[in-house]
Amino acid sequence: MNTVFKLRINVRGDLLNKGFWDSYNVWDLHGEVLVRVDDEVEDDSIEEDNITDMIHDACGFMNVEDNTNSSEGNEEPNVHATKFYKLLENDHTELYPGCTKVSKLSFVVKLLHLKCLNHWSNKSMDELLIFFKEVLPKGSFVPKSFYEAPKVLRDLGLGYTKIDACQNDCIHDYVNVQSCPKYGKSRWKSEGHKGKKVAHKVLRHFTIKPRLQRLYMAKETAKKMRWHKEENIDDDVLRHPSDSIEWKSFNERHPTFSTKLRNVRLGLASDGFQPYGNMSSNHSPKCPGNDIDVYLQPMIKELKELWDGVETYDAHLKSNFLMCVALLWTINDFLAYGNLSGWSTKGKLAFPCCHKDTQSVSLRNKLCYMGHRRFLPINHPWHRNRVLFDGKVEMGAAPCPLTGDEALMQLQDLGNVTYGEVQK
Known part of the structure; x- marks a missing residue:
């Protein structure tokens, strides 16, 4: 009756055991009075943190703990997959001998979480880690500095790549300082274009490839990624994107791509900031407009790489394969359409x-x-x-x-x- 607060997992259990209330028929403009029942309400803070589940949720899959390859004929996971499975083992590695409450992985995750919540500087983090090294037993897995801590999350595929751009929406890569169309080439980070003080922006590019590879590195989701080909019924009912005209038309134009059932189709959803909806937002309401094409370059470069294929480990079949990816849909409002299409x-x-x-x-x-x-x-x-x-x-x-x-x-x-x- 929408009157009790419960955890999602408990609500799911209630629905499976009891189902919906038979006489419940209020579908909109709910008139129920919200009452908190003390013996029914559960506090999320009481539940013990599970870092592995958190990572699974962030990556969109479950059940990756059993990925041994002892049977004959099974391929060993590729370098990328092996690295990921090894990192998940860190959740079962004690921070120091005898520590049962905090694992090597959970320590880093919680520490970075506290840094973000409390706005700690990098210097204060370095000093805190040095202090931990001094007081914790010898052999502890405490990072030596803040620089080493985020490496754990980057290896899990939860990080991002920083790409610098000047105020004129001109992207600069890591090695070569590109020429700005307005100010020319210079060491712009320290001096600005042609010695002028020019503000710079930082683009956070969240890579697509590791997140797609994660889907195949879990047995359950790896199997479900084949559903559209192995279990879907073609009966003119739209129950999956594979039933759409766009999907079928794409298959006809690219038969080589469509015959490989583990290839992936993507939809790209884009939206802009609403400058009037939340005036307290920390984001600048200034939109790059048509210059959005500059900031799409890293994504387009990655999509081209994914179209050619990337080596991926299939935990369900215990084999490596070449996963190819196509961008099939773009989803946006009419204003964003103008900036993205030209x-x-x-x-x-x-x-x-x-x-x-x-x-x-x-x-x-x-x-x-x-x-x-x-x-x-x-x-x-x-x-x-x-x-x-x-x-x-x-x-x-x-x-x-x-x-x-x-x-x-x-x-x-x-x-x-x-x-x-x-x-x-």
Whole structure:
């Protein structure tokens, strides 16, 4: 009756054992009065932390503890998988001999958590770790410095890559200082472009590859990754993305990719900050706009690598294979569509589906988009109805959307495009 607070695992157990209340029929605008029952309420803080479960949840899988390869014919996990399994063993490694409450892995995770919550500086962390080294027994697995602590999470695939960019949305890599279109080449980190003081930004790029590989490094999820090919029923019912027209059309165009059932299709969802929704946000409301293409470069580079394939260990079949990945969908609102696609979603030709055939009328300082009747069947009575619309008969046909090849031909006419603020 939505009146008791419980942990999710306990709610799941209640539903499996008892099911839903038979007479419950209030589906919206719930009228229940919320009452806390002391003997039913459970405190999350009482439950003992389980670092392994936390990592499993973060990576999106469970049941990776048994991954031995003792049977003949089973391949050894590749270097990446072996490294991951070894790190999970650290959760069962005592921080120091005789320590039963804290493991090597949980110590690092909790320490970094405290650092974030309390805004500790890197220097204070170094001094704290030195102190731990002095007071804990010899042979403890305490990191020597803060620099070593995040390495554990990076090896688990939970870290990110830092990429620097200047205020003009110009990305600089680690080795070579690239030329900024506006200020030229210089040691910009210390001096700024051409000696000018230029603020810089830090892009945190969360890599896709290790997270996808994790899905196959757990037996249960590795098996489920094959469901669309082995267990799905093709009965014209949309119950899985593999039943969609996009998925099937992609399979026809790329038969080599689709025949390998362990290949992965991705959907990319993007959204911007709402500057008026949360004024107390620490994020700057300034959006990069069309310069978002600069910050998408690391992701596009990784997607190209994934399309060619990366070696991955399948814990279900106990074998290594080449996992190829394709980006099948992009999901975003109309404003983000303009920045990501390059088609302006403002002005007289705002609608990509109508492109150059968009019908718009200027009403003072606003644009009104017309011509909707073109999309009705040719024999629909509204085509000739003057009263309900603008006093005109509409007998035009719906515009044909641009094909991919036609869009590329238009892009070729733009010539060389430079990333960043120097070009509209």
